[in-house]
Amino acid sequence: xxxxxxxxxxxxxxxxxxVVSAHCDLPCGVYDPAQARIDAQSxxxxxxxxxASDDDAFKTRAIIVKEQRCEEVKHHLWVLWTDYFKPEHLTxxxxxxxxxxxxxxxxGEAKKTNDVAVADRLLAEIEAIADxxxxxxx
Amino acid sequence: xxxxxxxxxxxxxxxxxxVVSAHCDLPCGVYDPAQARIDAQSxxxxxxxxxASDDDAFKTRAIIVKEQRCEEVKHHLWVLWTDYFKPEHLTxxxxxxxxxxxxxxxxGEAKKTNDVAVADRLLAEIEAIADxxxxxxx
Amino acid sequence: xxxxxxxxxxxxxxxxxxVVSAHCDLPCGVYDPAQARIDAQSxxxxxxxxxASDDDAFKTRAIIVKEQRCEEVKHHLWVLWTDYFKPEHLTxxxxxxxxxxxxxxxxGEAKKTNDVAVADRLLAEIEAIADxxxxxxx
Amino acid sequence: xxxxxxxxxxxxxxxxxxVVSAHCDLPCGVYDPAQARIDAQSxxxxxxxxxASDDDAFKTRAIIVKEQRCEEVKHHLWVLWTDYFKPEHLTxxxxxxxxxxxxxxxxGEAKKTNDVAVADRLLAEIEAIADxxxxxxx
Amino acid sequence: xxxxxxxxxxxxxxxxxxVVSAHCDLPCGVYDPAQARIDAQSxxxxxxxxxASDDDAFKTRAIIVKEQRCEEVKHHLWVLWTDYFKPEHLTxxxxxxxxxxxxxxxxGEAKKTNDVAVADRLLAEIEAIADxxxxxxx
Amino acid sequence: xxxxxxxxxxxxxxxxxxVVSAHCDLPCGVYDPAQARIDAQSxxxxxxxxxASDDDAFKTRAIIVKEQRCEEVKHHLWVLWTDYFKPEHLTxxxxxxxxxxxxxxxxGEAKKTNDVAVADRLLAEIEAIADxxxxxxx
Numbered sequence: 057x058x059x060x061x062x063x064x065x066x067x068x069x070x071x072x073x074x075v076v077s078a079h080c081d082l083p084c085g086v087y088d089p090a091q092a093r094i095d096a097q098s099x100x101x102x103x104x105x106x107x108a109s110d111d112d113a114f115k116t117r118a119i120i121v122k123e124q125r126c127e128e129v130k131h132h133l134w135v136l137w138t139d140y141f142k143p144e145h146l147t148x149x150x151x152x153x154x155x156x157x158x159x160x161x162x163x164g165e166a167k168k169t170n171d172v173a174v175a176d177r178l179l180a181e182i183e184a185i186a187d188x189x190x191x192x193x194x
Numbered sequence: 195x196x197x198x199x200x201x202x203x204x205x206x207x208x209x210x211x212x213v214v215s216a217h218c219d220l221p222c223g224v225y226d227p228a229q230a231r232i233d234a235q236s237x238x239x240x241x242x243x244x245x246a247s248d249d250d251a252f253k254t255r256a257i258i259v260k261e262q263r264c265e266e267v268k269h270h271l272w273v274l275w276t277d278y279f280k281p282e283h284l285t286x287x288x289x290x291x292x293x294x295x296x297x298x299x300x301x302g303e304a305k306k307t308n309d310v311a312v313a314d315r316l317l318a319e320i321e322a323i324a325d326x327x328x329x330x331x332x
Numbered sequence: 333x334x335x336x337x338x339x340x341x342x343x344x345x346x347x348x349x350x351v352v353s354a355h356c357d358l359p360c361g362v363y364d365p366a367q368a369r370i371d372a373q374s375x376x377x378x379x380x381x382x383x384a385s386d387d388d389a390f391k392t393r394a395i396i397v398k399e400q401r402c403e404e405v406k407h408h409l410w411v412l413w414t415d416y417f418k419p420e421h422l423t424x425x426x427x428x429x430x431x432x433x434x435x436x437x438x439x440g441e442a443k444k445t446n447d448v449a450v451a452d453r454l455l456a457e458i459e460a461i462a463d464x465x466x467x468x469x470x
Numbered sequence: 471x472x473x474x475x476x477x478x479x480x481x482x483x484x485x486x487x488x489v490v491s492a493h494c495d496l497p498c499g500v501y502d503p504a505q506a507r508i509d510a511q512s513x514x515x516x517x518x519x520x521x522a523s524d525d526d527a528f529k530t531r532a533i534i535v536k537e538q539r540c541e542e543v544k545h546h547l548w549v550l551w552t553d554y555f556k557p558e559h560l561t562x563x564x565x566x567x568x569x570x571x572x573x574x575x576x577x578g579e580a581k582k583t584n585d586v587a588v589a590d591r592l593l594a595e596i597e598a599i600a601d602x603x604x605x606x607x608x
Numbered sequence: 609x610x611x612x613x614x615x616x617x618x619x620x621x622x623x624x625x626x627v628v629s630a631h632c633d634l635p636c637g638v639y640d641p642a643q644a645r646i647d648a649q650s651x652x653x654x655x656x657x658x659x660a661s662d663d664d665a666f667k668t669r670a671i672i673v674k675e676q677r678c679e680e681v682k683h684h685l686w687v688l689w690t691d692y693f694k695p696e697h698l699t700x701x702x703x704x705x706x707x708x709x710x711x712x713x714x715x716g717e718a719k720k721t722n723d724v725a726v727a728d729r730l731l732a733e734i735e736a737i738a739d740x741x742x743x744x745x746x
Numbered sequence: 747x748x749x750x751x752x753x754x755x756x757x758x759x760x761x762x763x764x765v766v767s768a769h770c771d772l773p774c775g776v777y778d779p780a781q782a783r784i785d786a787q788s789x790x791x792x793x794x795x796x797x798a799s800d801d802d803a804f805k806t807r808a809i810i811v812k813e814q815r816c817e818e819v820k821h822h823l824w825v826l827w828t829d830y831f832k833p834e835h836l837t838x839x840x841x842x843x844x845x846x847x848x849x850x851x852x853x854g855e856a857k858k859t860n861d862v863a864v865a866d867r868l869l870a871e872i873e874a875i876a877d878x879x880x881x882x883x884x
Contacts, residue, residue: 090228116529123669251860295567306393410686444804526667
C-alpha cells in the first residue's frame with residue numbers, strides 16, 4: 057500500500073504533457089548534461105515501477121510518463137549537441153557526434169522497452185557526454 | 195561584434211517554444227530547485243543583454259526568450275510546491291507557502307521589466323526555497 | 333503608474349507559451365463558447381494596451397500575448413465546430429459552417445492588427461455562435 | 471452501443487496534447503475559477519467512463535485524457551493563486567494558500583486513481599476557492 | 609522479432625508530445641495537404657500495428673501515438689480551412705466547409721477505434737481536399 | 747496594400763505557438779526532409795518580409811514567427827538524424843553527422859539574423875540531406 061502510494065507519487069509529478077526546457081552557455085552554466093541525466097533516471101524509475109506493478113491503470117500511466125521522459129532526454133541531448141558544442145570541441149573529441157547519436161537512439165529504444173538495462177546504457181552514454189562537457193568547461 | 199555573437203548564442207539556445215519539464219522525488223533527486231534557479235539566471239541574463247543592446251530585433255528576441263524563461267521558473271516553482279512538499283514540511287517551515295507565492299509573483303514581475311534587481315530578488319527567493327528543500331532531504 | 337501596473341498585470345498572466353485546452357459535451361457543460369469569448373476579450377484588451385502605450389518593450393509583449401490569445405480563440409472555435417456540433421444542428425442552423433469560418437478568419441486578422449474594431453467583430457461573431465450553442469442545449 | 475458512442479465522444483474531444491490557457495484579471499473577467507472546475511468535471515467524467523468500461527483500448531484513452539485534465543486543473547489553480555490573488559486577499563482569507571495547495575494536491579491524486587470521490591473532493595475544493603474569488607470581485 | 613522491431617521503430621519516432629506545425633501560403637507552397645495526409649497515414653499504421661500486436665505495453669503506446677496523430681490531422685485540416693481557403697474558393701467549391709468538417713470528425717473518430725476502414729475514409733477525405741487545394745493553385 | 751495583406755497572410759498562418767510534429771519510416775514515407783525544407787522556406791520568407799517592412803508591430807511578429815520556424819527546422823532535422831538514419835547509412839555517407847550538425851547550427855543562426863543568405867545556406871544544407879535521404883530509399 058505504502059509502496060503504491062510512493063509509486064504514484066513518482067508518476068504524478070511527471071505526467072505534465074508540457075515539455076522540454078532548452079538551455080544556454082551562460083556563465084551560470086545553463087547548459088548542463090544533468091538535465092538529460094535526470095530525465096534518464098526518471099525513465100529508469102518508470103521501468104522499475106512498471107515491472108513491479110500488477111495494476112493495469114498504473115502500468116498505462118508508467119508508459120505515458122516514460123514516453124514523455126524519453127522525448128525530453130532526446131531534446132536535451134540535441135540542444136547540447138547543436139547549441140553548446142563547437143567545431144573546436146570536435147577536434148579534441150572526434151567521437152562526439154557518434155556519442156550523441158547513440159545516446160539519442162538509446163533514448164528512443166527506451167520508449168519501446170521496460171528493460172532497465174537499456175536505461176542503464178542510456179545513463180552511461182549521458183555520463184560519457186557529461187565528462188566531455190565538463191572537460192571543455194575547464 | 196564578438197559580444198553580439200555571444201549574446202546571440204545565449205538567446206539562440208533559449209527560444210525553444212517548447213516548455214517546462216516536470217520533476218519527481220525519485221531517490222535520484224529529480225525534484226531539484228536548481229531547475230528554477232537556472233531559468234531565473236537566464237531571465238537575469240536576458241535582462242542584461244536587453245539593456246546592453248541597441249538592436250531592435252535583438253531586443254525583441256530577448257523579450258520573447260525572457261517571457262518563456264519566467265514562465266518556466268513559475269512552473270518549476272509550482273511543481274516543487276505542489277508535488278514535493280508535504281504537510282510535515284509545512285509544520286517545520288510555516289512560511290513555505292508564502293515563499294513560493296512571492297517567488298512566483300516575482301517571476302511574473304520579471305516578465306514586465308528589464309530591471310536586473312528583480313531577477314536578483316527572484317534568485318534570492320529561489321535560494322531560500324532551495325535551502326529548505328535540501329534541509330528536508332537530510 | 334497605476335495604469336502601467338494594471339496593464340502589466342494583464343499581460344503577465346497571459347504569456348504562458350503553453351496552450352489551448354480542448355473541451356467536451358459532458359453534461360457538466362465542458363463545451364462552452366465562453367472559452368473563445370474570454371480569449372477574444374483578452375485579444376481586445378491587448379490591442380487597447382498596445383495602443384495606449386509608448387513603451388517598446390511593453391508593446392512587444394502585447395504582440396506576443398495577442399498572438400497566443402488569437403491562436404487560442406481559433407483552437408476553441410475549431411473544437412466547438414468539429415466536436416460539439418452534429419449534422420442535425422446544421423439542418424437547423426445552415427449558416428453554422430460559415431459562422432465558424434468567418435470567426436476563425438477574424439481571429440487570424442486580429443493577429444495582424446491593433447484595431448479594436450476587429451476584436452469587437454470577433455466578439456460579435458463568437459456571441460452569434462454562442463447563441464446557437466445555447467439554443468441547441470435547451 | 472449508444473453509450474459507447476457517447477463515451478467516445480467525451481474522450482475524443484479531450485485528448486488534445488496541447489495544453490492549458492492562462493488567464494488575467496481584465497474587467498471582462500478573464501480570471502475565472504470556472505476553468506479549473508470545468509477540467510475537474512472532466513476528470514470526474516473520465517473516471518466514471520473508465521469505471522463503466524470493459525474495453526482495454528478505451529480505458530487506456532480515459533487514463534491519457536484524465537492525466538491531461540488533471541494537469542490543466544493544476545495549471546489553472548496555480549495561475550489563479552499566483553496571478554490573481556493579492557496580499558490584501560490573504561489578509562481577509564488567511565487560509566487561501568492552504569486551499570490552493572490542497573486542491574493542487576488533490577488534482578495530482580486524481581491522476582493516480584479512478585475513485586470518483588477524489589474528483590468530488592477536488593470539485594468541492596475548487597468551489598471553495600471560487601467562493602472567495604467571487605467575494606473579492608464584489 | 610524483426611517485425612516487433614519494425615513496429616517499435618514506427619512508434620518510437622512518433623511519440624513526441626510536442627505538437628502540430630502550422631503552415632502558410634508562401635509561393636514555396638508551405639500550405640500543403642500532404643501534412644494532414646502523412647499524419648493520417650500514421651494513424652492508419654498505428655491501427656494496423658495495434659491490431660497485429662499481443663503486447664499490452666506496445667498496444668498502449670500505439671494508442672498514445674494514434675491519439676497525437678489524430679490531433680495533428682485535425683490541426684492541419686483546420687489551418688488549411690481557416691488560413692488558406694478564401695471566399696472565392698467557396699464559390700467554386702461550395703462543399704468545401706462540409707469536406708473539412710467531415711474530415712475533422714473522421715479524425716476524431718479515428719481516436720476511438722482501431723478499425724482501419726476509418727483511417728482509409730480519413731485518407732480519402734483528405735485526398736478530396738487535396739484535389740481542390742491543388743486545383744486552386746493552378 | 748495588397749502586399750501587406752499577403753505578408754500578413756503569411757505571418758498569420760504561422761504563429762501557432764504549438765510545435766513540431768515528429769515522423770516515422772512507415773512505408774507511407776512519413777519521414778520526409780520536406781518538412782525541414784518547408785519550415786526553412788518559411789524562415790526565409792519571414793526574413794524577406796522583415797526586411798521589406800517599416801512597421802514595428804509587423805517586424806515584431808516576423809521575429810516571433812521566425813523564432814518558431816527555426817526551432818521546427820531543428821526538430822525535424824534531429825528526428826531525421828536520430829530516428830531515420832541507421833548505422834549502415836553512416837558507412838555509405840560518413841559525413842552524415844556533420845551535415846546534420848551544420849544544418850542544425852545554421853537553423854540556430856537564422857534565429858539571430860534577417861540575412862537571407864543564412865536561410866539560403868540552410869536550404870542548401872537541407873537539400874544535401876534530402877539527397878542522401880532519397881538515395882537511401884531507393
